[in-house]
Amino acid sequence: MSEEAKDTRRVMEAIEECDSAKFLKAADALHYADLAEIFEGLNDDKREFFSAHIDKEKFADVITDLPDTLVEETMGRLDTDEQREILDQVSDDDRVDILQDVSDDARERLLELVEPDDIEVTKSLLKYGEHTAGGRMTTHFGSIRAEMTIKEALRSLREYSDETESFSRVYVVDAKERLCGYVRFRDLAFNTWETKISSVQREVKRSILASADQEEAAQMVSKYDLFVLPVVDEQNRILGIITHDDVVEILEEESTEDMEKMAGFSGEISEETYLNTPTMTHFKRRFPWLFGLAVLAIASGIVMIKFEHVLESLFILSLFLPMVVAAGGNTGGQASTMVIRAMALGELDEGTLWRVAWKELRLGLMLGSLLGIGMAIITLFIVPMFYHEMPPAIGFTKFAAAVAISLGVQITSSTLVGSLLPIGARAAKIDPAVVAAPAITTIVDVSGMVIYFFVAKAILGL
Structure with missing residues (x-):
């Protein structure tokens, strides 16, 4: 039996025994995707125990991996302070996913709990449809100016290094946030501190409008072997990026949708597993x-x-x-x-x-x-x-x-x-x-x- 299987069994045993200490220890050893899978298969009473005792920082990750039909119910199990903490812990794109998965009334109520620093970007992302590039992008990306030296660029990036989704591509923007180019992190690491960004920046050949369909974004990443795909508006201002993990989710959703429609299914696809779907x-x-x-x-x-x-x-x-x-x-x-x-x-x-x-x-x-x-x-x-x-x-x-x-x-x-x-x-x-x-x-x-x-x-x- 693999270590993952053993940890999963320990979590299930702890839930069955209602042993909070044992549950916390076992849950800490599991990836949040595995915990989400466990949570989906529990009945209401056991989900209540799970929600009450798991570390809230980890629970934030678990919620982002739950099927959309369970998100509102799960958030509803938490009190106001816990909901606020969850919304604060997740990334901008995951926060928006949560808000898109709940009813209109719940969305309005949860929006009031979003921290002031995050509310503007959250509302701006909500303007885009759930299945558009803008709806799937993250706003946590690295950006610098062409006139900076490498030393100045690294100092600038260091300020928000913990939040940035990916440094594989650092985008060069002008004073109006328009996309001018990009540099690789290796360009920053292997050039002298006095080197100007303008001398090492490269041309951005592929970008996508925020209003474009998410499937188009996934096709671009797959076809052109991109690490990340910049998302821009009509003025070519960079709004966010789509990363490889977003693409995997998009392709899974689109292929599932096509398979179900080809088999003669109607309605929206279910993100729940086959056995957990009513x-x-x-x-x-x-x-x-x-x-x-x-x-x-x-x-x-x-x-x-x-x-x-x-x-x-x-x-x-x-x-x-x-x-x-x-x-x-x-x-x-x-x-x-x-x-x-x-x-x-x-x-x-x-x-x-x-x-x-x-x-x-x-x-x-x-x-x-x-x-x-x-x-x-x-x-x-x-x-x-x-x-x-x-x-x-x-x-x-x-x-x-x-x-x-x-x-x-x-x-x-x-x-x-x-x-x-x-x-x-x-x-x-x-x-x-x-x-x-x-x-x-x-x-x-x-x-x-x-x-x-x-x-x-x-x-x-x-």
């Missing part, structure tokens, strides 16, 4: 899509009714119907997944629609042709082994051609639809992940039936 929450998020897709699937039944006479004329057609329909769902799902991934990575823009359509059309034709030929061979040589009632006017050759052509058309059209629907959704300001797997599968199920029966009717003369 069953009713799961139900509310799954039911709307399932109901909507079930209603849409009725169209498949309508198609069956319309072409009932075709099936009655040659019932062996029912053998290949599920295959043709499923093939469309599979290829459409593959195409949509690839396009959504490319969109998420910023590889596709509005001008790439026709390039995507042409690429997927060719791919669909290649896949459809090869699979159609393969299915025709199976129809010609395998089906006659167990089916001997094929009408002479039709024959297995003509029947195999109908199956192959319908399969090829279905795969080609489904591939094209699956690739274009996400792009169309983005143009309509809808999350592309929403139109993925479940929706596309239902759509191509209906189109597959129509294609199959029309081709069979035309080629076989039914």
Whole structure:
């Protein structure tokens, strides 16, 4: 058993025994992320014990790592002085995260507890949406002036060294706080004290507007291998920075959101673990899509009714119907997944629609042709082994051609639809992940039936 597992067990034992001294000692050995995970899994009584006895400085870190649905409840367990201490202990961006996670009434009440030195920056950060670069940035960064010497710059940075999030990049600003460049900390460490900052500063090639989406910020950090990303306003004044730990959280949130929407979930994503998320929450998020897709699937039944006479004329057609329909769902799902991934990575823009359509059309034709030929061979040589009632006017050759052509058309059209629907959704300001797997599968199920029966009717003369 690892040391972390042993410490976790000690914390749980202390909580079970309501032993405050043992709990404090065991909790001190654990990282706040592990303590947050423990807290999330406790019942109300045990959370009360946890909140009452843990060191408040450490509890401040724990709260910043809790799911948003637990933040208000947890803050509510504390008295006013403890709430004030928590808000004072956390960094600016974490304080804003806490305030964004609570109700409007609770936010107003907690804002009154923020220290005067912090209230202005807190309110300024609250102006930005929770999922924007400004909403995720921290204002604790190092900044110096170009006219300073390295000795003066180090003296300036030393004053707020404890609060600064990262010194890997120290930004050079002018008198109006506009971003002029940056220096690495090694530049400060390995040059003489008399060296001017202007002589060692470097150009800032990447920055992002505070109003930009957080996903765009994460993509920039990932694509350009940035240590930190400066966040600026429209006048290029630096407001804060986004660090690698922010990017990890953003990417986790965005990938979870895309996965859930592709699986047909509705509503906001839950930050709570699967087992700690209430069953009713799961139900509310799954039911709307399932109901909507079930209603849409009725169209498949309508198609069956319309072409009932075709099936009655040659019932062996029912053998290949599920295959043709499923093939469309599979290829459409593959195409949509690839396009959504490319969109998420910023590889596709509005001008790439026709390039995507042409690429997927060719791919669909290649896949459809090869699979159609393969299915025709199976129809010609395998089906006659167990089916001997094929009408002479039709024959297995003509029947195999109908199956192959319908399969090829279905795969080609489904591939094209699956690739274009996400792009169309983005143009309509809808999350592309929403139109993925479940929706596309239902759509191509209906189109597959129509294609199959029309081709069979035309080629076989039914």
